Amino acid sequence: MHELAIIEGVLDAVTERLPDAKISCVRLEIGALSGVVADSLQFCFELATEGTSLQGASLEITQTPGRCRCRTCGSEFEPAGQILLCSCGSADADVLSGQELKIASVKVA
Numbered sequence: 214m215h216e217l218a219i220i221e222g223v224l225d226a227v228t229e230r231l232p233d234a235k236i237s238c239v240r241l242e243i244g245a246l247s248g249v250v251a252d253s254l255q256f257c258f259e260l261a262t263e264g265t266s267l268q269g270a271s272l273e274i275t276q277t278p279g280r281c282r283c284r285t286c287g288s289e290f291e292p293a294g295q296i297l298l299c300s301c302g303s304a305d306a307d308v309l310s311g312q313e314l315k316i317a318s319v320k321v322a
């Protein structure tokens with residue numbers, strides 16, 4: 214499962230950096246085009262944090278909008294969902310932003 218691997222990466226990063234801290238909240242920023250499902254992340258987070266210093270911590274997810282540039286007409290647009298379809302009808306577009314996935318902050322209890 215993609216989401217579980219992401220959460221495990223987040224947990225590794227947090228426990229490595231803050232090995233003795235009790236964590237109360239983790240905030241993630243997820244691009245709308247990352248293909249990651251926020252609900253799945255929540256679910257995996259609860260499973261994966263059991264028995265760790267992050268147990269009981271909350272996960273806050275901020276979604277950042279996607280941004281593309283059409284290769285056919287050159288206009289920039291915000292895609293609907295994962296589908297890069299420009300208003301000119303072309304689906305040939307470069308992704309400018311929206312694929313990132315990062316830890317925005319961690320709150321220590």
Ligand SMILES: [Zn+2]
Nearest residue numbers: 283286299301
């Ligand atoms: Zn276009």
